[in-house]
Amino acid sequence: xxxxxxxxGRRERKITEFLFLVPTVLAFFLxxxxxxIIGIYYSFTDWDGVNVAKNVVGLANYKxxxxxxxxxHAFLTTVLFTLFNVIAVNVAAFLMALLVTSNVKGRNLYxxxxxxxxxxxxxxLGSIWQFIFSSILPAVGKALGWxxxxxSLITNANTVVGAMVTVNTWQYAGYIMMIYxxxxxxxxxxxxxxxxVDGATYWTRVFRxxxxxxxxxxxxxxxxxxxxxxxxxxxxxxxxxxxxxTMFMKTPVQASELLALNxxxxxxxxxxxxxxxxxxxxxxxxxxxxxxxxxxINKSKEVEM
Amino acid sequence: xxxxxxxxxxxxxxxxxxSALADITIVQNKVEIDAALQEYAAEFSKEAGYNVKVITAGxxxxxxxxxxxxxxxxxxxxxxVIEGPTGYELYKDKIADLTGEEWxxxxxxxxMDGDKVVGFPVAVEGYGMAYNKxxxxxxxxxxxxxxxxxxYQAAFEKLDSMKEELxxxxxxxxxAGTAPGMTWVTGLHNFNVYLTVGLDRNDTSIIDQVLEGKxxxxxxxxxxxxxxLIFKYSDPExxxxxTQDMQLAAFANGKTAFxxxxxxxxxxxxxxxxxxxxxxxxxxxxxxxxxxILVNAPSWYVVNANAGNVEQAxxxxxxxxxxxxxQDYMVNKAAMVPAxxxxxxxxxxxxxxxxxxxxxxxxxxxxxxxxxxxxxxxxTLGAIYELLASGAIxxxxxxxxxxxxxATIPSL
Numbered sequence: 001x002x003x004x005x006x007x008x009g010r011r012e013r014k015i016t017e018f019l020f021l022v023p024t025v026l027a028f029f030l031x032x033x034x035x036x037i038i039g040i041y042y043s044f045t046d047w048d049g050v051n052v053a054k055n056v057v058g059l060a061n062y063k064x065x066x067x068x069x070x071x072x073h074a075f076l077t078t079v080l081f082t083l084f085n086v087i088a089v090n091v092a093a094f095l096m097a098l099l100v101t102s103n104v105k106g107r108n109l110y111x112x113x114x115x116x117x118x119x120x121x122x123x124x125l126g127s128i129w130q131f132i133f134s135s136i137l138p139a140v141g142k143a144l145g146w147x148x149x150x151x152s153l154i155t156n157a158n159t160v161v162g163a164m165v166t167v168n169t170w171q172y173a174g175y176i177m178m179i180y181x182x183x184x185x186x187x188x189x190x191x192x193x194x195x196x197v198d199g200a201t202y203w204t205r206v207f208r209x210x211x212x213x214x215x216x217x218x219x220x221x222x223x224x225x226x227x228x229x230x231x232x233x234x235x236x237x238x239x240x241x242x243x244x245x246t247m248f249m250k251t252p253v254q255a256s257e258l259l260a261l262n263x264x265x266x267x268x269x270x271x272x273x274x275x276x277x278x279x280x281x282x283x284x285x286x287x288x289x290x291x292x293x294x295x296x297i298n299k300s301k302e303v304e305m
Numbered sequence: 306x307x308x309x310x311x312x313x314x315x316x317x318x319x320x321x322x323x324s325a326l327a328d329i330t331i332v333q334n335k336v337e338i339d340a341a342l343q344e345y346a347a348e349f350s351k352e353a354g355y356n357v358k359v360i361t362a363g364x365x366x367x368x369x370x371x372x373x374x375x376x377x378x379x380x381x382x383x384x385x386v387i388e389g390p391t392g393y394e395l396y397k398d399k400i401a402d403l404t405g406e407e408w409x410x411x412x413x414x415x416x417m418d419g420d421k422v423v424g425f426p427v428a429v430e431g432y433g434m435a436y437n438k439x440x441x442x443x444x445x446x447x448x449x450x451x452x453x454x455x456x457y458q459a460a461f462e463k464l465d466s467m468k469e470e471l472x473x474x475x476x477x478x479x480x481a482g483t484a485p486g487m488t489w490v491t492g493l494h495n496f497n498v499y500l501t502v503g504l505d506r507n508d509t510s511i512i513d514q515v516l517e518g519k520x521x522x523x524x525x526x527x528x529x530x531x532x533x534l535i536f537k538y539s540d541p542e543x544x545x546x547x548t549q550d551m552q553l554a555a556f557a558n559g560k561t562a563f564x565x566x567x568x569x570x571x572x573x574x575x576x577x578x579x580x581x582x583x584x585x586x587x588x589x590x591x592x593x594x595x596x597x598i599l600v601n602a603p604s605w606y607v608v609n610a611n612a613g614n615v616e617q618a619x620x621x622x623x624x625x626x627x628x629x630x631x632q633d634y635m636v637n638k639a640a641m642v643p644a645x646x647x648x649x650x651x652x653x654x655x656x657x658x659x660x661x662x663x664x665x666x667x668x669x670x671x672x673x674x675x676x677x678x679x680x681x682x683x684x685t686l687g688a689i690y691e692l693l694a695s696g697a698i699x700x701x702x703x704x705x706x707x708x709x710x711x712a713t714i715p716s717l
Contacts, residue, residue, distance in 0.1 A: 243483030270680035
């Protein structure tokens with residue numbers, strides 16, 4: 001008897017657990033998994049986005065992608081942007097985290113101040129910075145007689161990616177800083193004090209003790225900045241809309257058009273839904289590979305106390 | 306408990322009854338008439354007994370995207386705007402037949418599919434080289450002579466040499482930038498100059514040729530030189546950075562003599578209290594005289610048969626063309642040039658007035674740019690115009706790249 005009661009109780013618990021999961025799992029399937037699978041199917045058709053009629057065209061869309069200069073350029077630009085952006089955001093965030101966890105005066109004010117840009121929406125932020133880049137900075141440049149600043153940095157194909165990195169760092173570094181701050185505060189002060197008694201300088205302590213001990217914070221921060229940079233869309237749209245135009249593979253392409261914007265433009269501007277969907281599938285695969293590689297490398301560097 | 310349940314049920318039923326009262330939604334693309342249309346729709350709703358909701362997406366943002374999103378959301382609009390065959394073909398299966406509606410008797414500009422009337426012309430619109438008459442007078446230039454490219458060349462040179470005296474920043478206020486979303490000015494409207502100027506309104510030979518991927522060499526060469534001429538006498542910063550507002554401000558503040566925009570900018574011009582006289586001169590890019598501006602019904606309201614409120618939607622359109630309030634809205638509030646012969650009101654705003662005069666004189670060329678494939682004018686061609694504007698390429702390269710791009714059209 002006792003035995004039976006035990007089993008039924010466990011089964012009941014399992015059913016309860018299952019029922020608790022149902023809403024979430026259902027929602028996840030309805031809005032993520034099923035559209036994703038339908039999307040993969042669409043990428044093999046010639047769907048135009050409005051009419052139900054579509055023909056299966058096999059791999060034609062995928063073939064078209066890899067010969068399209070616009071997409072290849074967007075891909076390379078995204079890689080370049082991601083590289084600079086991950087470095088810039090993390091270096092800025094780490095230095096800010098060191099500052100606000102030190103004994104500097106007004107550190108709580110800094111902490112809040114650094115975080116505030118993250119609360120501004122990407123489209124608003126992009127528009128504000130567009131105004132700064134196209135109106136304010138050139139005026140400053142002209143007043144000071146600096147040739148490099150006299151023309152808008154976002155209409156120059158060579159500087160536009162740098163401008164986007166600047167804006168994104170300004171927005172995102174405060175958020176990543178919070179992760180580093182939490183991690184630094186989690187490290188025992190005794191270790192740092194012991195090292196300092198042993199005569200280690202500040203930077204030795206940072207590089208030899210602090211950074212290895214907060215390796216898990218680097219894993220999460222790098223993952224967030226990497227995926228965030230790769231998927232960058234709102235600031236790209238509002239700040240440059242992909243412009244200016246530059247030449248690539250003897251074809252005019254949009255100099256600052258990142259992958260997400262390129263996919264959007266393919267689908268909506270040029271009404272090639274299926275081609276855009278195929279690009280999105282490629283985008284997904286690349287993003288998964290890149291983030292898995294990054295996480296596994298970072299994980300191997302983490303240490304346990 | 307039961308009481309509460311009954312109450313909730315009653316509430317739900319009441320709510321669904323409210324939403325069953327036909328509300329009709331209009332998705333339209335003209336930002337400049339948004340306020341006027343919202344106001345008119347609100348007035349109309351009071352009398353009609355159902356709500357007319359206006360959703361506007363346009364200007365620098367992309368109307369077609371917003372429209373697709375509306376359809377994808379499942380709440381299909383009752384009335385929306387098509388800008389030509391591309392839009393019509395896309396939504397053909399959903400568009401209601403409006404043959405026999407009262408307004409159709411008063412217009413020649415309806416969108417037709419064979420004998421079927423399907424589209425209500427939103428307005429007649431026109432563009433050319435808008436000029437500031439005061440500045441041209443001071444420089445001793447008679448706008449009536451601007452009917453060929455040599456006259457333009459001479460006028461631009463003269464104005465350029467008198468820039469300081471006239472207080473000009475540049476001769477022409479022109480925009481071409483992708484970032485501010487202005488490539489429709491170059492890739493669609495300016496490109497249409499090549500497609501129709503000098504041709505009969507029904508003559509589609511040049512656009513047909515373009516759609517086959519070919520150009521008329523001499524005509525195209527003359528056109529490319531005309532583009533280079535306009536860019537040469539425009540402010541390079543404005544070309545790449547200028548938004549619609551900046552482009553207008555330069556002209557409205559008397560900083561340029563010419564302005565490359567259509568009469569849809571009239572409400573903004575009125576808002577800026579511009580007091581100098583202005584009118585349109587032709588886009589005359591050939592050495593031969595071409596005396597006319599580019600006028601067409603640019604877009605049509607169509608009724609979505611799928612959304613189930615065809616009758617209400619048709620009533621709304623009839624009221625627009627046939628009632629005093631509707632006509633007052635079109636002409637006085639929205640500052641549009643109506644496409645209906647029964648409307649006797651005259652526009653009070655300067656550019657619309659000029660369009661009406663050219664139209665009345667029968668000196669107009671049609672619009673064919675909307676026959677280009679989706680994204681081709683604004684995206685593909687717009688990019689090449691921007692390269693020329695930035696000085697990255699010269700005029701012969703521009704011409705060649707344009708030809709190469711046009712050659713890809715059959716494969717799109």
